[in-house]
Amino acid sequence: MSLTTLLVLADGRLPAGGHAHSGGLEAAVSSGRVRGMADLDGFLQGRLATAGVVTASFAAAACADPQRWRDLDAGLDARTPSPALRKASRAQGRALMRAGRILWPVPALDRPAAQRIAPHHPVVLGAVAHGAGLVPRDAAVAAAYGTLTGPATAGVRLLGLDPFGAHALLAGLAGACDRIADEAAARAGDPVDTLPAAGAPLLDIGAEQHATWEVRLFAS
Amino acid sequence: MVQHPEAQAPGPATDAVRHSHGPGIAGQQPVVHAHGPDEVPHTHPDPAVDPHEPLLHGPRALRVGIGGPVGSGKTALVAALCRALGTRLRLAVVTNDIYTTEDADFLLRNGVLPAERIRAVETGCCPHTAIRDDISANLDAVEDLESSLGPLDLVLVESGGDNLTATFSKGLIDRQIFVVDVAGGDKVPRKGGPGVTTADLLVINKTDLAPLVGADLSVMDRDARARRGELPTVFLSLTQDRAATPVADWIRTLVAGSQHATTG
């Protein structure tokens, strides 16, 4: 594997649609649950322990064997009760697929033409990592870290938080990301039904409300 | 997408390329299959199946980006262009407004475009990122419009109101219009910035307000020329010219040119 390739894939500036998603932070800010840096820290920890773990596991599994993508995709549907979040995940999957296929020889994950709907983002991330010559642990670490960068940046934009402080939170979570990625890589071949299924009901509810807003700065 | 030569508009077949990979008449083998003398010998294991994705709608629509500061008249210009061009051209609009239905509502209220021809995208607090650095959401919107509406001639992409440095990526649009207004002061063209300097068309809007704000149009004209060299600039008052005539003419010429280029 190439470390630089992993950096390219995990770079927040990769034009793969991520900048328009706050990972649920916009809803949490508006409902008053996240007001400052300490709240953002808690939000990021919670997100990493739930969405981060699931995303990392599915990205690792898809990287290990992209041919399993349909099962993995169905598994993610089952783990994503909020229709708004399913839509957001598929939108990011579509964008990452577009970007990834221009960068690397990524295997096609095509449904029959009649139902052309993009796979979930973690599945695409795994497949793109595979195409880039990366290993499941790389895919998992990019996935886990990627669940944090969106909300951290959104916190800077929505609350005017100190960008150094927000990045310090990310740096502080590096060890946790690494552990999650190790675990995800170790279980990359497990059956879909036994992969992690941690949920965050408040994020699901927030996402459903967010989708109905008239003025919305982030897509999710 | 790689375009297979055979997927192009049918032309006179030469002997060397006379092929039939199509299904032929139902239940029969494909008919003609002559290989020219200089061809590498090959077989067609599955002659009835074209391995290439069909070209969805032939030549793609011309995409024009409309950028400029907040309130300069971008949506008013889009509405005027829909009025002027909507009956002749198959057109659709993508908006990057933060108020997700504002622009769409405006276009609907004014009866210039039905809802299914308008898509809104969220920009994550960063209007210029969405049109320049990460164009994914806008590309998705354009592709969705093309796949739900069928072939289009023109897609207008209105950026969120931003500052003078915001320009569109060439990966998203073919040509861009930058709209400023005289109410911002006659200094705007002189200040320059990538929008004013490099846009394919600079529109200086709200000329009706010039006397009220003491803006000197000749100064704006002179400065725009100095900044833009040969690139065109037009003065406009959308309250007086509800069909945005000079801009509509500019776009008509472009559409004619692009259709000629892709089909001819």
Ligand SMILES: Nc1nc2c(ncn2[C@@H]2O[C@H](COP(=O)(O)OP(=O)(O)OP(=O)(O)O)[C@@H](O)[C@H]2O)c(=O)[nH]1
């Ligand atoms: N007097 C005058 N008003 C105009 C003209 N063109 C637009 N307006 C008005 O200017 C205001 C802003 O126009 P919009 O078209 O919404 O501007 P915009 O650039 O789309 O604004 P944002 O999308 O919010 O950045 C509206 O009230 C328009 O009616 C004009 O030529 N003259």
Ligand SMILES: [Mg+2]
């Ligand atoms: Mg507008």
